Amino acid sequence: MIKYAHFFYDHFRDLGLTAITSKYLNMTVLLILVALFIFLIDVLVRKVLRLISARIASRTKSNFDDLLISNRVPRNVAHIPALYIALKSIPIVFKDFNNLHLLFQKSIQIAGIILGLWIARSLLNTLKNYFKTLPRFRDKPIDSYIQVFMIFAWFFGVVMALGVIVGGDSLWKFLTGFGAATAIILLIFKDTILGFVASIQVSINDMVRIGDWITFEKFGADGDVIEINLATVKVQNFDNTITTIPTYALISDSFKNWRGMTNSDGRRIKRHMLIKQTSIKYLNGEDIERLKNIEIISTYLNTMQDKINNFNQSHTIDKSVLINGRNLTNIGVFRKFIQTYLQQHSAINNNMLLMARQLQPTAQGIPLEIYCFSKDKRWESYEYVMSDLFDHFLAAVPYFDLELFELPNDTSFLKS
Structure with a gap:
């Protein structure tokens, strides 16, 4: 190929031009022709490679080749032949110009390094997108x-360019x-x-x-x-x-x-109600009979009433004073009511921890905490279940002669 380096030079000399002018014109014409040839090769290879890759992608079931196309891997690879031709053409075009020969050669080599980084980036982005479609890597x-690999690629690319x-x-x-x-x-x-x-x-x-x-x-x-x-x-x-x-x-x-x-199998519900301390009391016989009308605790009350009466009688307890011996309290029965209600509720997971408990007394009253787990863990369903539970418990408080604590407002001081 070197023999074509002076192909136009001889023609320019025959036209009577000087040697230096002929050399520059020869280099210019060769540079234009090589540039046009490289451009045509680049366009042709790019179209052919794009057509081939599109046909292959349409016939395969995997989406990996589709991702290769979307990340422009074939398009970047298509530049390699043109770059290779450009590198091999430099000795022909710049045969008489060593400085330009060296400058263009280094420029093409750096362009090759940059192209390699583009191809590497396209491949890494393809792998990233592909792995994200796999359930085990999602x-x-x-x-x-991918960013770590790209950092190392850029580092080696910069070192090679230097x-x-x-x-x-x-x-x-x-x-x-x-x-x-x-x-x-x-x-x-x-x-x-x-x-x-x-x-x-x-x-x-x-x-x-x-x-x-x-x-x-x-x-x-x-x-x-x-x-x-x-x-x-x-x-x-x-x-x-x-x-x-x-x-x-x-x-x-x-x-x-x-x-x-x-x-897990449930989402935790952990919320308390503040019970007014002055509303807590022992239950007398009349109170217990009235509360037996609440179905879910009627069996509990019958059982506990028999146990308490047997204990008090066997120990000859003086029940003229209610505090003597064993007794039921309204807050204790209310706790049992809450726990039984939770155990029977279809939205509560009974296989997980479930309880109604008292917390440390505060200046605002006795915190009565509900601790359980909702089967449905979705936010909107969870909030619905929790609100439904507390709607019921808050409305049930007066049935046990209990009161909820709240700060006084303007209507608190009005006489009925």
């Missing part, structure tokens, strides 16, 4: 891994001096390094998955994780806003992951 931080520009020996000297600037590099890429380490720990320890509901009070996040990448974690809050959290914050700060609840 909740994994694939973005973080090697092309400054030469092998100079590159080694440059890299030796580069080690002295490691502290500065670490400072610049601190977040990236921390994010890389955090991504590995989050993945290995299975701390967070895509789709998990997390609560991160420090960053005001309360919602579902929609993306985990090298530097940030995106959380879509329940008001549809997006909160961005640094990845390394997942291992340096405390947050709540609700996955344990969603994977």
Whole structure:
């Protein structure tokens, strides 16, 4: 091919042009012709490769080849023949111009490195999109891994480009001096390094998955994780806003992951009512007979009344004073009512912890807490079940001669 390097030079000399003018015109004409040829080859290869890849994708069941096309892998690969021809044409076009020969050769080599990075990025994006379609990888931080590979690819690409520009020996000297600037590099890429380490720990320890509901009070996040990448974690809050959290914050700060609840057999209901202390009393016979009309505790009251009467009689307890001996209290019977109601409720999981308990007395009254688990863990259903339960319990309080505490308002001081 070198014999064609002076193909036009001889014609220009025959026309009477000087040697230097003929050389420049020869180089210009060859450069234009090679550029047109490379352009035509690039267009032709790109169309052929696109047509072939489209036909293959239409005949296969896998979506991997479709993702290759959507991420422009065939299009980027199609530039390789044109780049190769350009590299081989340089000695012909610039035979008489060593400086331009070296400049264009290095430029084409750097362009080849950049093209290689484009192809690598397209392939990595294809793998990322493909893995996200697989159920076993759908909740994994694939973005973080792809970004790590891309960082290494860019690093080696930059090193190779520097090697092309400054030469092998100079590159080694440059890299030796580069080690002295490691502290500065670490400072610049601190977040990236921390994010890389955090991504590995989050993945290995299975701390967070895509789709998990997390609560991160420090960053005001309360919602579902929609993306985990090298530097940030995106959380879509329940008001549809997006909160961005640094990845390394997942291992340096405390947050709540609700996955344990969603994977369990129920969602916890834990709420209390404040019972006015002055409304608590012992139950006399008349009170017990009246409460026996409440069906779900009538059997309990009959059983307990017999036990208490037998105990008091066997111990000759003086019942002229109600406090003597054993007695039922209205708050105790109300607790039994709540617990029995929960055990019979179809929306409550009886295989999990269930109880109605008293908490430490406060200045606002006696907290009577309901602790159980709803079978349905969906937010709207959970709230409905909890509200339905407390609607019933709050309305039932007066039947046990109990009162709920609330702060006085204007109507509290009006005389009936």
